[in-house]
Amino acid sequence: MAYFLITDSITTALLILLVVTFIYYLYRARKNNIFHRLGVPGPERIPVLGEMFHVIRKHMTMHDTDLVRQYGKVVGIYEGTAPALLVTDLDLVRNVLIKDSHVFINRRGMEGIGGPLEHSLIALKDEEWKNARSIVSPTFSSAKLKAMYTLMGEVGDTYRDRLLEYADKQELFNINELNGQHALDSISSCLFGIETNSLKNENATLIKHLKKFFTVDFKNIFLYIFLISPRLARYLGKKGYSIFPSDTINYVSNIVNHVISQRRQHLERRNDFIQMMIDHEEAVKVEEAMTEQTKTKDPQQQWGTLKKTLNxxxxxxxxxxxxxxxFETTSALLSFFCYFMTIEPVVQEKVYEEIQQELGNDEITYEKLNRLQYLEMAINETLRMYPPFIRLNRVASYDYQLGDYHVPKGSSVNVPVYQIHHDPEYWPEPEKFIPERFSPAEKVKRHPMTFLPFGDGPRNCIGMRFALLEAKLAIAKALRDVELQKCEKTEVPLQLGKMNTLKAKNGVWVRAVRRSE
Ligand code: HEM
Incomplete structure (x- = not known):
């Protein structure tokens, strides 16, 4: 009896000690706000969760807008336990993204979240990133995009045909799903070298596996760990944990390895990313062999220490x-665009008239597609209203003076793109959809940092031109034959999901109507 009483009181004492220690930790963490010391305005620090606490409650877009309204153009916040500056002063944004980009070449570490992405541009840092980016960049040159245009067009045709099917069946549908299938097919075909055909067969095993890559959401415990404690995420990443399911990684990597092996043996050729990497590898081998021969004659010609190819x-x-x-970004762009076409029928009519005027019923060639200026303006206005990525992020590699503030080495700087895109100081009546804001005459009047859907500087979106070409082509093919209409299920205004990538929470429901011949 006495024994149990003693162990009970030890357990109680330990519990009390634990609770007191935890409360003390919370108190210390709240007081230990680096921004108070640096004189940067900002909200009180919330221990452990940081800004995540508010982001879960409202939405990151609204939270950023509130922060800027309350504290100004440079705000000190905590992303979980990591300090970060939220910057909306456009000249300072330009310094971070472009002018002093050598200081801000990296993003917040993706260790842990990386897994199979550990060799990709998103995870690489410093010289390794520069090296990989220079090898991969030519894939997105005008000439290479032109070479992929036929593959992209085939997917665009299927997309239009599916819309016509819905029109003929007079069925209301969520166009978000179709846009997701379109984005998946287009990227898989043009870049990954595999035909998913999800627009035709959405239940194939490969598609089910690929979809698992995109269902990383707030239910995923690893994502919380990554957001709250990058250090712990890094540790778990090194131990082999990943945000991605291993059965999916194995399934997809087997298919891709098979494609790579076919290409190396010259059993198949396609104008896609994998082919370009293999062609590049072969070109480098030839060049290296030639350099080897002339090595003694001209030592300047030797390759440096940089890697020239990818394994x-x-x-x-x-x-x-x-x-x-x-995937999510391009399908979100298409879905938001379709939404605006349904609620702004006058704009849709203008887009249609331009397509008729410039293309008639002719084949939509790469050159002709580039003539659709109004369509481009409407796409840009969609990206202003709903930029798929709400925030940009950079990490200072050295101590840095950002305007009046000192940024210690290793700190994050965030640029709240959505907030800037909706700031009435730069965009009068920001909640109105007005494509004319992007006419050449209006564009030159604005600071270049007021429009950042693809980021900017050396670490901007490498797929920007690919995404715009893909979206423009799909829209031109679709809207030439189909009119999109608002229906009783269309949600106006749209509710947005809470994730960092913007998307319509309940989808975009529309009616498609076949245009008369
Ligand atoms: C509408 C579609 C898209 C939007 C709005 C978008 C937006 C962005 C943004 C905002 C960034 C960060 C830029 C920065 O930090 O300055 C980014 C990075 C990136 N995007 Fe996109 N993106 C889109 C489509 C694509 C596509 C189709 C691809 C691939 C083909 C792609 C590949 C990448 C890659 C690889 C990065 C990381 C680049 C690096 O770190 O060097 N994106 N994207």
């Missing part, structure tokens, strides 16, 4: 990143 693992990693970075 199979790295090709897979980059391809997978293209798929994950390009």
């Amino acid at each position: 199979d693992k790295e090709i897979f990693s980059q391809g997978l990143l293209f798929l994950t970075a390009g």
Whole structure:
């Protein structure tokens, strides 16, 4: 009896000690706010969760707007336990993204979240990133995009045909799903070298696996760990844990390795990313052999220490990143665009008239597509209203003076893109959809940092031109034959999901009507 009483009181004492220690930790963490010491305005620090606490309650877009309204153009916040500056002063934004980009070349570490993405652009840092980016960048040149145009067009045709099917069946539908299938097919075909055909068969095993890459949401415990404690995420990442399911990684990597091996043996050729990496590898081998021969004659010609090609693992990693970075973003862009077409029928009519005027019923060639200026303006206005990525992020590699504030080495700087895109100081009546804001005459009047849907500087979105081409082509093909209409299920205004990537929470429901011949 006495024994149990003693152990009970020890347990109680330990519990009390634990609770007191935890409360003391919370108190210390709240007081220990680096921004108070640096004189940066900002909200009280919330221990452990930091800004996540508010982001879960409202939405990151609204939270950023509130922060800027309350504290000004440079605000000190905590992302979980990591301090970060939220910057909306446009000249300072330009310094971070472009002018002093050598200081801000990296993003917040993706260790842990990386897994199969560990060799991809999103995870690489410093020289390794620069090296990989220079190898991969030519994939997105005008000439290479032109070479992919036919593959993209085939997916665009299927997209239009599916819309016509809905029109003929007079069925209301969530166009978000169709746009997701379109984005998946387009990127898989043009960049990854595999035909998913999800627009035709959405239940295939490969598609089910690929979808798992995109269902990383707030239910995922690892994402919380990453947001709250990057240090712990890094540790778990090194131990082999990943945000991505291992069965999916194995399934997809087997398919891609098979594609790579076919290409190396010259059993198949396609104008896609994998082919470009293999062609590049072969060109480098030839060049290296030639350099070897002339080595003694001209030592200046030798390769430096930089890597010139990607190995199979790295090709897979980059391809997978293209798929994950390009899927949700491009499908969100298409869905938001469709939404605006339904609630702004006058704009849709103008887009249609331009398509008729410039293309008639002719084949939509790469050159002709570039003539659709009004369509481009409407796409830009969609990206202003709903930029798929709400915030940009950079990390200072050295101590840095940002205007009046000192940024210690290792700190994050965030640029709240959505907030800037909705600031009435730069965009009068920001909640109105007005494509004319993007006419050449209006564009030159604005600070270049007022429009950042693809980021800016050397670390901007590498797939920007690919995404815009893909969206423009799909829209031109679709709207030439189909009119999109608002229906009783269309949600106005749209409710947005709470994730960092903007998307319509309940989808975009529309009616498609076949245009008369
Ligand atoms: C509408 C579609 C898209 C939007 C709005 C978008 C937006 C962005 C943004 C905002 C960033 C960060 C830029 C920065 O930090 O300055 C980014 C990075 C990136 N995007 Fe996109 N993206 C889109 C489509 C794509 C596509 C289709 C691909 C691939 C084909 C892609 C591949 C990437 C990659 C690889 C990065 C990381 C680049 C690096 O760190 O070097 N994106 N994207």
